[in-house]
Amino acid sequence: MTKNKLVLIDGNSIAYRAFFALPLLNNDKGVYTNAVYGFTTMLLKVLEEEKPTHMMVAFDAGKTTFRHDTYSSYKGTREKTPPELAEQLPVMRELLDAFSIPYEEIENYEADDIIGTLSRHASDAGWETTIFTGDKDLLQLVDKHTTVTLTKKGITNVEAYDPDALHERYGLRPDQIVDMKGLMGDSSDNIPGVPGIGEKTALKLLAAYDTVEGVYEHIDEISGKKMKQNLSENEEQARMSRKLAEIYRTAPVQTELAALAWEQGDPKTIKAFFEEMGFQSLLGRIPGLEEEKPEELADIDVKKAEELRPEMLTEGTALVVESLEENYHHAVMIGVALANENGTWVLDPSACTESDLFREWAENEERTKWVFDAKRAVVTLGWEDVFLSGITFDVQMASYLLDPGASSHDIAAITSRRSGMQVQVDEQVYGKGKKQAVPPEEELVQHLGRKAAAARELKPILEKELKQNEQLALLTDLEMPLSVILGRMERHGVAVDEKELHRIGESLTERLAEMEKTIYSLAGTEFNINSPKQLGEILFEKLGLPVLKKTKTGYSTSADVLEKLEPEHEIISSILTYRQLGKLNSTYIEGLLKSVHSKTGRIHTRFNQALTQTGRLSSTDPNLQNIPIRLEEGRKIRKAFIPTSSGEVILAADYSQIELRVLAHMAQDTSLIEAFNQGMDIHTKTAADVFGVSPEDVDSNMRRTAKAVNFGIVYGISDYGLSQSLGITRKEAAAFIETYLKNYPGVQDYMESSKAFARENGYVTTMMNRRRYLPEITSKNFNQRSFAERTAMNTPIQGTAADIIKQAMVDMSRALDESGLSGTMLLQVHDELIFETPEKEAEKLSRLVAETMEKTVSLDVPLKVDVSYGSTWYDAK
DNA sequence: GCAGTCACGC
DNA sequence: GACGTACGTGACTGCA
Numbered sequence: 089m090t091k092n093k094l095v096l097i098d099g100n101s102i103a104y105r106a107f108f109a110l111p112l113l114n115n116d117k118g119v120y121t122n123a124v125y126g127f128t129t130m131l132l133k134v135l136e137e138e139k140p141t142h143m144m145v146a147f148d149a150g151k152t153t154f155r156h157d158t159y160s161s162y163k164g165t166r167e168k169t170p171p172e173l174a175e176q177l178p179v180m181r182e183l184l185d186a187f188s189i190p191y192e193e194i195e196n197y198e199a200d201d202i203i204g205t206l207s208r209h210a211s212d213a214g215w216e217t218t219i220f221t222g223d224k225d226l227l228q229l230v231d232k233h234t235t236v237t238l239t240k241k242g243i244t245n246v247e248a249y250d251p252d253a254l255h256e257r258y259g260l261r262p263d264q265i266v267d268m269k270g271l272m273g274d275s276s277d278n279i280p281g282v283p284g285i286g287e288k289t290a291l292k293l294l295a296a297y298d299t300v301e302g303v304y305e306h307i308d309e310i311s312g313k314k315m316k317q318n319l320s321e322n323e324e325q326a327r328m329s330r331k332l333a334e335i336y337r338t339a340p341v342q343t344e345l346a347a348l349a350w351e352q353g354d355p356k357t358i359k360a361f362f363e364e365m366g367f368q369s370l371l372g373r374i375p376g377l378e379e380e381k382p383e384e385l386a387d388i389d390v391k392k393a394e395e396l397r398p399e400m401l402t403e404g405t406a407l408v409v410e411s412l413e414e415n416y417h418h419a420v421m422i423g424v425a426l427a428n429e430n431g432t433w434v435l436d437p438s439a440c441t442e443s444d445l446f447r448e449w450a451e452n453e454e455r456t457k458w459v460f461d462a463k464r465a466v467v468t469l470g471w472e473d474v475f476l477s478g479i480t481f482d483v484q485m486a487s488y489l490l491d492p493g494a495s496s497h498d499i500a501a502i503t504s505r506r507s508g509m510q511v512q513v514d515e516q517v518y519g520k521g522k523k524q525a526v527p528p529e530e531e532l533v534q535h536l537g538r539k540a541a542a543a544r545e546l547k548p549i550l551e552k553e554l555k556q557n558e559q560l561a562l563l564t565d566l567e568m569p570l571s572v573i574l575g576r577m578e579r580h581g582v583a584v585d586e587k588e589l590h591r592i593g594e595s596l597t598e599r600l601a602e603m604e605k606t607i608y609s610l611a612g613t614e615f616n617i618n619s620p621k622q623l624g625e626i627l628f629e630k631l632g633l634p635v636l637k638k639t640k641t642g643y644s645t646s647a648d649v650l651e652k653l654e655p656e657h658e659i660i661s662s663i664l665t666y667r668q669l670g671k672l673n674s675t676y677i678e679g680l681l682k683s684v685h686s687k688t689g690r691i692h693t694r695f696n697q698a699l700t701q702t703g704r705l706s707s708t709d710p711n712l713q714n715i716p717i718r719l720e721e722g723r724k725i726r727k728a729f730i731p732t733s734s735g736e737v738i739l740a741a742d743y744s745q746i747e748l749r750v751l752a753h754m755a756q757d758t759s760l761i762e763a764f765n766q767g768m769d770i771h772t773k774t775a776a777d778v779f780g781v782s783p784e785d786v787d788s789n790m791r792r793t794a795k796a797v798n799f800g801i802v803y804g805i806s807d808y809g810l811s812q813s814l815g816i817t818r819k820e821a822a823a824f825i826e827t828y829l830k831n832y833p834g835v836q837d838y839m840e841s842s843k844a845f846a847r848e849n850g851y852v853t854t855m856m857n858r859r860r861y862l863p864e865i866t867s868k869n870f871n872q873r874s875f876a877e878r879t880a881m882n883t884p885i886q887g888t889a890a891d892i893i894k895q896a897m898v899d900m901s902r903a904l905d906e907s908g909l910s911g912t913m914l915l916q917v918h919d920e921l922i923f924e925t926p927e928k929e930a931e932k933l934s935r936l937v938a939e940t941m942e943k944t945v946s947l948d949v950p951l952k953v954d955v956s957y958g959s960t961w962y963d964a965k
Numbered sequence: 966g967c968a969g970t971c972a973c974g975c
Numbered sequence: 976g977a978c979g980t981a982c983g984t985g986a987c988t989g990c991a
Contacts, residue, residue: 245991521966619988620970639970646971671972674986700982704975711984714974722973747975803975803981812980871978882981886975918975967991975982 094210094348095140096203098221099147099191102127103180105222105239107173121365123176124183128362130220130239131187132373135352138218142348144206145184145191146199147177154196155332162332163277179365186361187353190343197339200226204335207234209345218248225274225333228265230254259295270300270330279329282322284315300330352376368495390425390537392529393433396440401449402428404480406458406544409465410536412518412526415709416468417578417685417692422526423533427540434533434540441472453478460484460499460543462568463697466575477572483543485567486550488698489559493861497698503542506549511535511542559857566856567697570894573901573913574695574705581690582712582914583924585960586681588728593677596669603666610659617666620645631657648812668721676716676725683710690732695916702883703858703890704918713917715961729961731924739911739930739957740964741937742920745770746889746951747802753947754855754884757834764949771795777831778824797824801835804882806874839881846880854887855945856895892951893919896944903940909933922961930957 106126134140155162169177184191192202203219203226210217211233219226222239230236230249237248247253254262271290273281285293293310297303303310304323310316319326355376362370393400405428411419421437440446449455450469455478459465462482469476487494487502494501500513517535518524526532554560608614611630615622624643627633633656637644647664654660683691696706707713715729716722731738748770752760763773768783775786775794786794793814800810811821829836843865846852851861860883864876897916904911911925911933921941925933934955941953958964 616988618971618986621988641969644970667972671986675973675984679985696983702982704982706983708984711974714972714984716973718974800981806980808980869978871980874978875980878981886981920975967989969988969990971985971987973984 092142092210092213092215093138093140094142094144094206094215094217094345095134095138096206096217096219097131097134097143097145098199098203098219098223098226099127099145099180100177100199101222102130102220102239103173103177106130107170107176119179119365120172120176121179121367123173124179124365125367125370127180128183128367128370131183131189132370132375134220135375136373140218140350142215142345143189143350144202144343144348145189146202146206147191147193148199149193149195149197152196153198154336155198159279159328159332161278183361186357189350189353190348192341192343194339194341197336201336201339202341204229204337205339205341206343206345206348208337210234213345215345220246225265225269225277225335227254227258228262228333228335230262259291264294264299266330266333267294267298267300269333270326271303273329274333277332279332280322280325281329282318282326284318289315300326387534388432388538388541390432390434390533390541392533393435394439396435396443396445398445399430400426400428400433401445401455402430403456404428404458404544404547406460406540406547407465408460408536408540408543409468410539411468412524415694416464417471417694417709419468419471421468421472423536425536425540427537427544432537432541434536437472441469441474447474451475451477456480458483458543458547460539461698462571463575463578463695466572467579470575470579479568479572480564481547481551482563482568482571483546483550484698485571486546486554486563489563489567489858490550490553490557491861492701492703492859499539499542502546507542507545509538509542509545511538557857557859559859562857566891566894566898569898569901571697573897574697574916577913577915578692578694580912580914581685581688581692583690583730583732584680584684585728585730586684586689589677589681589725592724592728593673593681596673596677600666600669600673603662603669607659607662607666610657610662617663618670623663627653627657627659631659633657668719672716672722672725676722679710680725680728693915701860701879703854703887703894705890705916707915712915723962726962727960730959735927736924737927737930737957737959738914738961738964739923739925739933739937739955740920740961741923741934741941741953741955743889743893743941744952744954746892746919747885748798749947749949749951750855750888750892751801751835751838751885752949754888755832755834755838756948757832757838759832760834761949771798774798774828778827793824797828800825801828802882802885804878804886806878842884843877843880846876852880852884854884854891856888856891858887858891860887889919892945893921893941896941897921899944900937900940903936907932907936909936922964925957 103123107123110122110126181191194202207217207219207229211231215233217234219229219234219236221236224238226236227249230251232251235248235250237246239245240247251262254260260268268290269279269281271282271285271293272287273279293303297306303319307316307319310319352375355374358374359371362374405426408425409421410423411421413419423434424437424440425434451474457479458481459479460483462479462485466476483499483502484497487497498514500511503509503511512535517527517531551560554563604617607617611626615626617623621642623645627645628635628643633653635643636652637649650660650664680691685692691710693707693712694709696708699706716725729738749764752764763770771791771794772783772786774797775790776783778794778797779790796810796814807818807822807825810824811818814821842852846862846865850863851859853859860879862876862880864872865880867873867876893916897913900913900921909925909929909932911923911929913921913923915922921937923933934957938953938955942951956964
């Protein structure tokens with residue numbers, strides 16, 4: 089027989105810990121979940137590590153217990169349970185029900201007493217018991233069979249006490265814990281103890297006299313007049329305190345130990361509970377669920393085909409091109425799946441790439457295909473020199489447009505949201521990290537077939553929804569043509585001058601070494617400057633600089649804090665420079681060098697087209713949308729970005745103030761429209777209006793302020809955000825915003841109507857009907873509501889600007905084709921497009937780009953594009 | 966492997 | 976009046 093292992097959990101104590109350790113999370117239904125979440129993570133950890141045979145969770149019952157008869161102020165200082173926690177306590181019981189874990193509360197007794205009683209029974213029976221709590225009082229229950237595990241920091245960071253560990257930590261036997269409490273008291277339970285005696289003194293007294301009784305027997309031997317007096321005067325109180333701290337080990341617990349037997353809850357019930365609570369991240373940890381999952385999936389009719397046949401390639405065939413690598417520029421295809429009205433098939437990659445039939449079908453624009461993630465398919469096949477064309481539907485893009493806020497747009501998630509089919513999550517099939525691997529063929533065929541079949545099934549469903557939202561054109565005329573264009577840009581890549589990167593890197597490394605020496609000597613010691621923790625200790629403890637801001641883990645050492653400390657110590661400016669140079673070296677020099685593709689010697693970023701909430705693109709591996717420009721030091725990195733061939737130049741075209749122009753147009757603000765029509769400098773104009781002076785009298789400081797205000801309008805920052813960026817108070821920032829809105833009543837009205845639209849419809853839209861859903865706009869939580877309101881004001885502006893530049897890229901791609909020019913689009917950086925072109929054609933291309941971008945859409949203000957070119961990206965300024 | 970902190974762009 | 980406050984990506988530390 090295996091040995092019995094009992095786990096007892098102090099429910100209220102753990103719930104409190106979890107509640108205060110975690111931010112106030114709530115799920116999509118607006119219900120607070122942080123305590124339940126924390127409790128659940130602890131529970132899962134306990135199940136995984138302790139593997140109990142018996143379990144029970146004890147809760148406190150009601151407000152008063154028998155201890156109040158002894159001492160009416162017991163727990164008198166305890167604050168009322170916060171309502172955000174109180175509402176979670178019943179949910180905790182639902183959780184335990186889902187796991188089939190018994191729980192109990194007994195009128196007049198505390199959870200401690202239930203635990204004390206059961207652990208005594210278990211210990212008598214020779215069972216091994218572990219008690220989980222955040223309350224040190226329970227240490228009195230430790231014995232040779234019983235371990236008490238205390239939460240230390242957070243919720244899953246714990247420390248286990250057996251008799252030895254307890255002795256090592258406190259020098260006490262378990263039964264002396266109550267004597268300690270008797271002497272030192274416990275402020276959280278409002279147990280008084282003896283005044284003037286804290287943990288240290290209590291431990292010293294107990295080391296000498298063993299118990300409270302012992303202390304009073306030897307009261308005459310105690311040195312220290314004041315302490316002796318305190319002890320004598322509070323003898324009664326000490327005895328009472330000791331009694332209060334004593335856990336009652338014969339509480340009327342009805343449950344027999346045997347009834348606490350536990351194997352595992354029903355995985356499906358637990359899964360349903362997790363899904364209801366929004367605990368997506370915990371789904372993978374449900375005991376017993378993993379083995380069941382594959383059985384749920386009935387096999388679908390997929391055939392492994394050795395070669396391609398015409399019946400597989402009809403109109404509207406769903407195509408899946410599978411590879412494991414997230415970065416498809418390094419992808420190795422592991423399979424191709426096709427699904428249409430004739431069936432579903434999976435083929436080896438070579439059966440496709442080496443087949444003329446496949447190539448003709450894939451490259452023929454007239455032969456329509458449906459895919460999941462068009463750009464991935466285009467680029468993956470592109471690396472095999474297959475030029476995929478004729479994609480008319482992208483399931484992933486459709487999902488993104490319908491539901492940009494969804495936490496994931498992988499095919500498993502989309503399928504479970506919108507169809508009855510089931511597709512496994514890639515991570516479950518392939519594993520992740522080091523354990524990632526191709527599964528046995530049968531499993532792979534099923535998975536890929538299922539993906540293709542799902543894409544085929546989802547297409548009409550998503551298409552119908554897009555039509556209802558009037559978003560179909562956004563998909564078919566904008567995003568999908570753009571996918572192909574972006575795919576070409578990515579596959580083409582950007583040439584870099586590696587020698588130049590190395591040169592800059594060497595100089596940076598040298599300067600970093602010097603800075604390091606300077607910093608060590610100014611600090612008087614060597615330490616890791618890159619560690620905010622160590623740096624904080626040096627600045628704020630060793631050098632005694634004033635602490636202006638703290639983070640949740642310690643001192644803040646961010647640039648804005650350090651800038652304020654600059655006059656205090658000369659080490660600060662060195663640290664700021666060190667950080668700056670370090671960033672350039674590690675992210676931009678070393679990072680970019682690592683990204684040079686071994687096959688092409690170029691850099692191939694990936695633009696994520698289905699990610700941001702506003703409709704902007706993002707760029708990864710490497711991110712080419714945040715190459716330094718502001719400080720000259722960093723800007724030099726751009727010297728390493730060069731055209732493919734000699735005789736070519738880099739050409740950059742950027743929209744000037746596109747967001748503010750969009751704002752002027754959308755808000756129909758006469759003053760702003762006029763300013764743009766007259767070609768005024770918009771920050772000067774804003775400064776003149778906000779400060780009430782004429783444009784000629786605007787000084788640089790006023791313009792700087794106005795620029796920050798405009799920045800705030802464009803990015804939807806709060807008065808707090810504005811105050812931070814200008815280094816002024818929140819009140820002053822709020823006053824600027826108010827003056828701004830008074831001067832531009834059109835903007836004021838627009839902001840109000842945008843919020844009203846969001847409240848009424850639950851979403852906001854851009855010019856091209858991109859949506860962003862804002863359920864929090866009606867939240868009772870001030871923060872959430874304010875955030876949603878700022879988003880409602882800002883997203884239509886930023887999103888419309890994103891729409892416009894995307895449209896410009898589509899237009900530009902066509903214009904390039906039609907012009908006969910040989911320039912190529914390389915990158916997009918939110919409001920600018922980067923090209924490479926033969927120098928001979930640079931002037932022509934400049935005019936074409938400016939014209940095309942400026943007339944992409946027609947607003948009530950002109951769109952202005954600045955174009956420049958040079959031998960490197962740096963010189964295109 | 967993960968969270969936290971910091972820094973770069975728009 | 977408090978709440979914690981534009982969106983992205985990536986490097987690094989320090990903990991599990």
